[in-house]
Amino acid sequence: xxxxxxxxALLGLGLGAAGGIGVAGCGRFGGSTNTGGADAAAGELNFVxxxxxxxxEQMRAAVDLFIEAHPDVEVSTEYQSGSEYRQKLAIRFxxxxxxxxxxxxxxxxxxxxDRGVLLDFNEYSDVLRTDKMPESVLNAGLVDGKLLGVxxxxxxxxxxxxxxxxxxxxxxxxxxxxxxxxDFGQVSAELSEASNGEVYGGDLPIGELQTFGTWxxxxxxxxWNEDGSIGFTAPEVTPWYELWVELxxxxxxxxxxxxxxxxAAADQSALAQGLTxxxxxxxxxxxxxxxxAGGELEMGYLPGETTGAxxxxxxxxALFWSISSAxxxxxxxxxxxxxxxxxxxxxEAMAGTxxxxxxxxxxxxxxxxxxxxxxxxxxxxxxLGELDLVDPIPAPVxxxxxxxxxxxxxxxxxxARLSPAEAGEALVEAAQQSWAQE
Amino acid sequence: xxxxxxxxxxxxxxxxxxxxxxxxSRRRRQDWSGYVFLLPWFGGMLFTIVxxxxxxxxxxxxxxxxNPPEFSGLTNIKRMITDTTLHHSLGVTFLxxxxxxxLSLIAALGVAVLLNKGMSGLKIYRSVFYxxxxxxxxxxxxxxxxxxxxxxxxxxxxLATLGIQxxxxxxxxxxxxxxxxxxxxxxxxxxxxxxxxxxxxxxxxAYYEAAALDGASRWRQFRSVTLPLISPxxxxxxxxxxxxxxxxxxxxxxxxxxxxxxxxxxxxxNLYLYQxxxxxxxxxxxxxxxxxxxxxxxxxxxxxxxxxxxxVYYEN
Numbered sequence: 113x114x115x116x117x118x119x120x121a122l123l124g125l126g127l128g129a130a131g132g133i134g135v136a137g138c139g140r141f142g143g144s145t146n147t148g149g150a151d152a153a154a155g156e157l158n159f160v161x162x163x164x165x166x167x168x169e170q171m172r173a174a175v176d177l178f179i180e181a182h183p184d185v186e187v188s189t190e191y192q193s194g195s196e197y198r199q200k201l202a203i204r205f206x207x208x209x210x211x212x213x214x215x216x217x218x219x220x221x222x223x224x225x226d227r228g229v230l231l232d233f234n235e236y237s238d239v240l241r242t243d244k245m246p247e248s249v250l251n252a253g254l255v256d257g258k259l260l261g262v263x264x265x266x267x268x269x270x271x272x273x274x275x276x277x278x279x280x281x282x283x284x285x286x287x288x289x290x291x292x293x294x295d296f297g298q299v300s301a302e303l304s305e306a307s308n309g310e311v312y313g314g315d316l317p318i319g320e321l322q323t324f325g326t327w328x329x330x331x332x333x334x335x336w337n338e339d340g341s342i343g344f345t346a347p348e349v350t351p352w353y354e355l356w357v358e359l360x361x362x363x364x365x366x367x368x369x370x371x372x373x374x375x376a377a378a379d380q381s382a383l384a385q386g387l388t389x390x391x392x393x394x395x396x397x398x399x400x401x402x403x404x405a406g407g408e409l410e411m412g413y414l415p416g417e418t419t420g421a422x423x424x425x426x427x428x429x430a431l432f433w434s435i436s437s438a439x440x441x442x443x444x445x446x447x448x449x450x451x452x453x454x455x456x457x458x459x460e461a462m463a464g465t466x467x468x469x470x471x472x473x474x475x476x477x478x479x480x481x482x483x484x485x486x487x488x489x490x491x492x493x494x495x496l497g498e499l500d501l502v503d504p505i506p507a508p509v510x511x512x513x514x515x516x517x518x519x520x521x522x523x524x525x526x527x528a529r530l531s532p533a534e535a536g537e538a539l540v541e542a543a544q545q546s547w548a549q550e
Numbered sequence: 551x552x553x554x555x556x557x558x559x560x561x562x563x564x565x566x567x568x569x570x571x572x573x574x575s576r577r578r579r580q581d582w583s584g585y586v587f588l589l590p591w592f593g594g595m596l597f598t599i600v601x602x603x604x605x606x607x608x609x610x611x612x613x614x615x616x617n618p619p620e621f622s623g624l625t626n627i628k629r630m631i632t633d634t635t636l637h638h639s640l641g642v643t644f645l646x647x648x649x650x651x652x653l654s655l656i657a658a659l660g661v662a663v664l665l666n667k668g669m670s671g672l673k674i675y676r677s678v679f680y681x682x683x684x685x686x687x688x689x690x691x692x693x694x695x696x697x698x699x700x701x702x703x704x705x706x707x708x709l710a711t712l713g714i715q716x717x718x719x720x721x722x723x724x725x726x727x728x729x730x731x732x733x734x735x736x737x738x739x740x741x742x743x744x745x746x747x748x749x750x751x752x753x754x755x756a757y758y759e760a761a762a763l764d765g766a767s768r769w770r771q772f773r774s775v776t777l778p779l780i781s782p783x784x785x786x787x788x789x790x791x792x793x794x795x796x797x798x799x800x801x802x803x804x805x806x807x808x809x810x811x812x813x814x815x816x817x818x819x820n821l822y823l824y825q826x827x828x829x830x831x832x833x834x835x836x837x838x839x840x841x842x843x844x845x846x847x848x849x850x851x852x853x854x855x856x857x858x859x860x861x862v863y864y865e866n
Contacts, residue, residue, distance in 0.1 A: 195808060199828045206615040206833075223831065227616040368812070369723035372700040375807060513830045516809065523813035527724055 155441055156186045157448060160204075161215040162197035162431075163465065173461040178451045185444045205229055210436040212445045216261050218252075219321075219511040221432055225255035226509050231435040233259040236446040241454050244471040248503035252429050255506060261432025262449055265467025267396040268427055268496055269322040271415070276408040277389035281306035283313075288412025293355060296390075296415035300364035303389055312366045314390040315382060318356045319522025321515050322428070323392050323414070327352055329502050330420030340508040342543045346536035353525050353532035360526075368526030379404040395493050396430055396467035399485035411492050427496055428504050430467030468493045510546035517542035608837035615831050626838035636839065638814060639822040640846075646728060646818070647795045650735040655787055658739035662746035663772070676747070683740030692734070692804040696721055699730045721805050724815035731801045731816060742787040749783035750776065778863040785862045789854055796847050799824065819843060 161171060168191050175187050190211070192200055198220065204210050205224075216224065224230050233240050233253075242250050245263065253261035271288065278285040283306050286299045300313025317323050325335045331351075334343040359365045371387045374380035377400075383391040384404035393401050395411065402409045417423060433449045435442065451458050456477055459469045464486050469475050479490050521538050524530040530538060609626060613619035630636055661679055665672055685691050698704045699720035709716045720726045753776060761771045777784075799820040802810060810817030810825070823843070827836030 195828075202615045202828070202831055224616065227614065229616050367718075369718040370701055372696065372702070372719045372722050374696070510830075516825065516829060519809055520811065520814055523724065523811050527813055529724070529813060 155184050155444055156188070157213055157439075157441060157445055158188050158190070158211040159213040159448065160190045160192070160197075160201070160211040162193060162217075163191055164193050167191070167465045170462050170465050174452065174455075174458040175448075177455070177457050177461060178448055181451070182444070182447060185441075185447075187448065205436075208438075210438055212439040212441065213433060213435055213448050215264065216432040216434040217512075218429060218432070219507045219515065221253065221261045221434070222255055222506055222509045223512070224434070225258070225260040229437055230260040231437045231439065231442060231445070233262060233435070233446065233449075236442065239443060239446040240450045244454065244473050246427065246470070246472065246497060248501070249427060249429060249470050252504045252506055253432055261429070261434045262453055263429035263431075263470040264433045264452060265396065265430040265464075266427050266470050266493060267394045267430040267467040268425055268493060269326060269392055269414070270395045270398075270411050270425070270492065271390060271413065272383070272393055272398070272401060272405075272409045272411045273390045274383060274405055274409055276406055277303065277307070277311050277386075279408075281311070285410070288410065290418050291413075291415045292419040293416045297359050297362055297364045300359070300390065301362040304363045309363075311386060312371070312382075312388045313364050314359070315365050315388045315392075316356050316359055317392055317522075318353060318525060319519035320392065321511070321518060324352060324518070326414050326424035326426070327355075327416070328424070329422055329426070330416045330424035332421035334502065334505065336505060336508050336543075336547070338505055340547060342540065342547070344540070346533070346540045348536075349539055350532045350536040353535045356525060357532060368523070368528075381405075383409075394430070394467075395489050396464065398489040398492070399464075399483075402485050402488075411488060423499060423501050425496060425499075426501055426504050427493065429470070464489070508547045514543055514546035517546065605837040605840060608834050609841050610838075611834045613832075613834040613837075615833055619834060622834065626835050629835065630838060630842060635814070635817070635822060636819075639810070639817045639819045642728065642815070642817055643796060643798065643819040646732060646735070646798060647792060650732040651788070651791045651795055653732070654736040654739045655742060655784065655791060657736055658742035658787070659746050659784070661739065662743050662750055663776075665743075665747055666750040676744070679743060680740035683738045689800065689804050692801055695730065695734055696805060722812055724813040727805065727812060727815045731798075731805060734801060735795065735798075742791065745783055745787060746780065749780040753779045779865070781862045782864060785854070785858050789851060792850055792854065793847055796843065796850070 159175065161167070163171070168189075171191070172189060175189055179185060179187060191197075197215070198217065201211075201214060210229065216230075234257075240262065242262070246266075249263045249266055250259075253259055253263060273285060273288065275285055281303055283299065283303045286295055291299075296314060303311065303313035321335070328334055328344055328349075331348065333348060336343050356365065360367050366382075366388065371382050371385075373382055374385075378384060378393075378397060379400075381391060381393075381401065381404065382388045383393075383401065386405075391401075392414065393411075398409070398411050414425060417425060433452060435445045435449065439445050452462075453469070454471050454474065456474055459471070459474045459478060460481075464478075464482070468490055469478065475490065475494065479487065479494075482490060518539065521530065521535050521542065524538070525532065525535045608619055610621060610623060611619035612622040612625065665675055665679070669675070682691075696703075700706075701717060701719035701722060703720070705720060706716050718726075720730050757775045757779070758771055761775055766774065797820055798818050802816040802818040802821045803824070806812070806816045806821075808821075808825075810821050819839070820843070823836050823839045826832045826839060
């Protein structure tokens, strides 16, 4: 009886039976029938992104402006927050009803790109204007010479310190433009001691990919090379874990299990809970972290940025806009992405929710009307753009899996179940396993 | 898969006794009603049997959700044999099952026996004890437990007032995180408790009277009268609890933000399966894992059924 059922029908049935995986509650993003690009008439676009209701209002306002300028195009929008977005996107593709335009995570671009399901923007260079984007940001969306993602915004990983804590415990705040890892350890330990253990001076997320990448580049290495090979060896990453062990012994950072981080959101962070006085954050989230942590944050470089073999910080795409290669209206879809990236009004409507606009002209025009915290983030990212930084290399397939492994290995180090040397070996092995899965 | 025919088989008319038309038609009606009650199940089967078989096929493929599945033979099976993380996650699930199932059954039976004393306000107590089961595995409660067992949680505060300095988070440490989840699971003993309570009500009072006349102590009565008579119900609860806890997912997912951390100490088998399917997009492997879990649960259930003849007492 299954012989005459297509694969698609099977999947459709499967999803239906699994309790409507694709049809979650609010902000449905489940690919109801006939929203897929493959079936849509020309001029009808289905556009999906990841985020909360606030972002949805901003995004929808931008889309409405686009529709005003392109009355012949209809755009249906859906959104989803948290990790569900990734899963639903995959299921949309699996059930042959991918969205036309979608948000694509940095770490997933190659996962999709290598499987041939994304449109190459290079074929529509007459519709998409990229001349106002920094070269490195544009190139981050290249996979094997095809432009599969256009940066929807720019961010960087940066360190913030909470001046309120330094003032309260009478410790002099560090100079974040020139501090070394030693300085970071000393000043953090000093603060931990001055607060009598109430607040830890700093924290070092040894399981976080971007922070680790920053440290690697400071040593003149990188996470991965252009050809997808691993950019580090076990002896080279051993010091990364040794650094944490040393910081923990000094009392500069919390020991394993000493604090609970509730989640990724700003108000759930250790910084906002008053457990630490420093944290690594994505720069474009400065406003929400500053609000959550009491308004006295200062954003600056990660330690070791000027004292190592090279600069480690990078301007990275906060997200990519990608288009399904199955879209029925490629011209309109590219026009929408072009609008999101280059249109002043559209970017004004989005209000920096997706990071600093990638278009430098738009940034200069918008920087006047920002509130104070957004201005800090803008200035910070713009100042990074003036430095001689290493360009980001697109993540290889399996980066997402590697991130999970990396976080597990970090736990093992924090609870002294692995020595730094063993952790180095384990990390290289994890990289080999994650990226070997072609 | 042949669907049972929904018409009762015509009964052989016996030559000797002419069955009254009334009784045979009534019997036929009863047959019918049985099938009518089964209808929803058949309806459900239509929706589940296809994905069920589809996942069996996927277990032997390499399928990344984006491209059509490619047949890969026994690759997934071989990978499961060497996948140390999978073995670890099975270990976590077994440990959780072997500790939390007996504890929660003992707790359920203990409370049921106490409630069976026929105290006043029984209904209220019954509801109060049942409450955790309604909400126990819900996300909100697991979040609450995170607050209770966190580094600055209520438990550590209580210990501090007793002079015990425990500053580590109970759910943030690999040695204790699973213990917290086991405790949470034991706390939700309401469903087996209600079933035990019903079973205790079924035990004839005459047995207890006879035992008391023979000078049996309370404990002796419980051991020699109560336990044997409710053993089928204990067996029933055991089967359900084992099947349920083997499939644990939510608690581990919520308490660790989906990572199974710290250091994979809460990486239940189902959570690892989910990660394979939805983080690594390795649906073929995830399907193979799902079938392995089915076989493991079937094996445990079979062992329980074989073992029951040594301790379960059926009166008839």
